[in-house]
Amino acid sequence: MVEAPGPQASGPAQDQSPSLLQVRGLVQRFGGLAAVDGVDLDVHKGQIYSVIGPNGAGKTTVFNVITGIYKPTAGEIIFDGASIAGMKPDKLVRRGITRTFQNIRLFNNMTVLENVLVGQHIELPTDVISALFRLPNYRRAETKAEQRAIDLLGFFGPEMVARKDEYAVNLSYAERRRVEIARALGSRPQLMLLDEPTAGMNDAETAEAITYIQRLRKEFNLTILLIEHKLQVTMGISDRIAVLDYGKKIAEGIPAEIQRNERVIEAYLGRKAAVE
Ligand SMILES: Nc1ncnc2c1ncn2[C@@H]1O[C@H](COP(=O)(O)OP(=O)(O)OP(=O)(O)O)[C@@H](O)[C@H]1O
Ligand SMILES: [Mg+2]
Structure with missing residues (x-):
């Protein structure tokens, strides 16, 4: 109990x-x-x-x-x-409005960090030219998003940050739930x-x-x-x-x-x- x-x-x-x-x-x-x-x-x-x-x-x-x-x-x-x-x-x-799912929905073949970054896509420049040629404004936004994703994982403690480059498929169930929440936080x-x-x-x-x-x-x-x-x-x-x-x-x-x-x-x- x-x-x-x-x-x-x-x-x-x-x-x-x-x-x-x-x-x-x-x-x-x-x-x-x-x-x-x-x-x-x-x-x-x-x-x-x-x-x-x-x-x-x-x-x-x-x-x-x-x-x-x-x-x-x-x-x-x-x-x-x-x-x-x-x-x-x-x-x-x-x-x-953000959410997590009853049946966890992570991209299993992406890393923890990449999964969390998905939640922040609304903050990256959306024009194709910036993304395709990785112009400085895009790279800056990307670095910032990565730092923020690490900070969001840090909410769950340093041990979650240490898992950032692990593939999601290798995490325990409880860890996956945390990644899903970190991703959900990405959209503020x-x-x-x-x-x-x-x-x-x-x-x-x-x-x-x-x-x-x-x-x-x-x-x-x-x-x-x-x-x-x-x-x-x-x-x-x-x-x-x-x-x-x-x-x-x-x-x-x-x-x-x-x-x-x-x-x-x-x-x-x-x-x-x-x-x-
Ligand atoms: N897309 C759908 N098409 C047809 N029926 C659906 C659909 N989604 C849910 N249902 C049905 O609607 C009812 C409510 O389902 P729901 O998943 O909302 O229940 P729940 O309270 O979340 O249950 P659980 O505690 O098992 O998760 C169920 O009878 C379910 O089979
Ligand atoms: Mg349900």
């Missing part, structure tokens, strides 16, 4: 802080299936906001819609005051969506991840939207939790409220306990 810090350690982000992301009546249909069925979310600046629920509840689909992978069937998404529903992923990255996001960031980790790695997710919020001034199955993680670090079941939000509140919510116990904790 991993010990998570209590709610008092979860920082200053309260509901009074300004709203950063509002989701209203979100619906995502795949054929006859409403994977997301009328979900509302209110995420305030600086919060760690978790989305939990049984397998297939629609959590990842909510992330996929917010990050522009799908155009929602219905509903509204307001980010930083602007409507973003249906915007393409690259545009959303430029607006400050305001909002980071983490889809099961501790999946596949042992207790010690999970405890470490809990610590660095909290540090991420603080050191990069981030708002974090988190999908997480391990309740010791969500209950310990979330300011608020929304619970999905069959595409619908069945509960929302602070961790203590969620823990004693009858519908949640029935739909999620109960089923999970029954399995275990």
Whole structure:
């Protein structure tokens, strides 16, 4: 069992802080299936906001819609005051939304550093001539991007920097999760969506991840939207939790409220306990 810090350690982000992301009546249909069925979310600046629920509840689909992978069937998404529903992923990255994936998506045959650099492509000069002939402005930007990629790896400690020239395929699972986060930081996001960031980790790695997710919020001034199955993680670090079941939000509140919510116990904790 991993010990998570209590709610008092979860920082200053309260509901009074300004709203950063509002989701209203979100619906995502795949054929006859409403994977997301009328979900509302209110995420305030600086919060760690978790989305939990049984397998297939629609959590990842909510992330996929917010990050522009799908155009929602219905509903509204307001980010930083602007409507973003249906915007393409690259545009959303430029607006400050970044993510990691439930199934880690790194380029296995590229080095750690190259993988992290991918996250910064929006800051390199985009004209073909500069890139093709590696003009001084391009080289300068490249050197700067490399230094920044090293700094981002440094967030996880010198041992991650030491791995920078290793091929991603040779890293441990926990290390790959870190590289994915370092890459996601490259675009200087305001909002980071983490889809099961501790999946596949042992207790010690999970405890470490809990610590660095909290540090991420603080050191990069981030708002974090988190999908997480391990309740010791969500209950310990979330300011608020929304619970999905069959595409619908069945509960929302602070961790203590969620823990004693009858519908949640029935739909999620109960089923999970029954399995275990
Ligand atoms: N592209 C798609 N096409 C068709 N059905 C999909 C698609 N993506 C997701 N679904 C379906 O939508 C439902 C919700 O899936 P989703 O991946 O959002 O669940 P989840 O809550 O993230 O589950 P898990 O905890 O297993 O990751 C599932 O029934 C899934 O099979
Ligand atoms: Mg999922």
